[in-house]
Amino acid sequence: MSHPPHLSPTVRPATTADVDGARQLMLDTFYRDFGYGYVPAWHRDVVDIENTYLNDPRHLLLVAVHDGEVVATTGVRSAGPAHPPHPRWLAERYPSGTTAQLVRVYVRPEHRRHGLARTLVRRACDFAAATPGYDSIYLHTNVEVEGAEAFWRSMAKEIFDARTTGEHGPGVGTVHFEIPMP
Numbered sequence: 001m002s003h004p005p006h007l008s009p010t011v012r013p014a015t016t017a018d019v020d021g022a023r024q025l026m027l028d029t030f031y032r033d034f035g036y037g038y039v040p041a042w043h044r045d046v047v048d049i050e051n052t053y054l055n056d057p058r059h060l061l062l063v064a065v066h067d068g069e070v071v072a073t074t075g076v077r078s079a080g081p082a083h084p085p086h087p088r089w090l091a092e093r094y095p096s097g098t099t100a101q102l103v104r105v106y107v108r109p110e111h112r113r114h115g116l117a118r119t120l121v122r123r124a125c126d127f128a129a130a131t132p133g134y135d136s137i138y139l140h141t142n143v144e145v146e147g148a149e150a151f152w153r154s155m156a157k158e159i160f161d162a163r164t165t166g167e168h169g170p171g172v173g174t175v176h177f178e179i180p181m182p
Contacts, residue, residue: 009066009111011119014073018063019049021070029106033145045077045103052077058134060127061104062120064111072107074120076100076127080138081176085167090160090176094138100128102139102179112147121155121179129182137179144173152177 014022026046031037038046045052053061053075064072079101080094094101102124107116128134139156143149143163156177163173 009064009071011064014061014063018070022063022073025070025106058131062123064116071111072116073104074124075104076124098135100134100137125182140174140176143175
């Protein structure tokens, strides 16, 4: 018996039709992978995906869609890290407006380890490079999530390991990274 070839998900900018699926993937990630669920102070963009990503020309939400389901996301926002909880020097190094912050780089578990996150991040970086006014690409991640630290170290340069500061509380090992502008 032959099996049909594996079809790769379609990677593209999100549309209004993708909003509910993208939001569900993000919320699933907060609860399943992060273990702390939705935190209003950290996740406002998830409630208002359209205004945050679709209606701002300097922002972008990329999705990977497979069989009509959003299976991966990556966002770009023109915002640097906030102080607090992050150190003042970090917020000053990556100011809002000139910093393209990568956010919401999430892949459904059954679609991981196939290069989707890497593809989405590269496209997000290309968007940042093509968007006037961005000087740097910044992100932070919770390295307690399986595979996150190795993934980001393969693509980015560590700027600050905040694990010892506990800036996000117990169980959240935050490391800050920069990706060279393409």
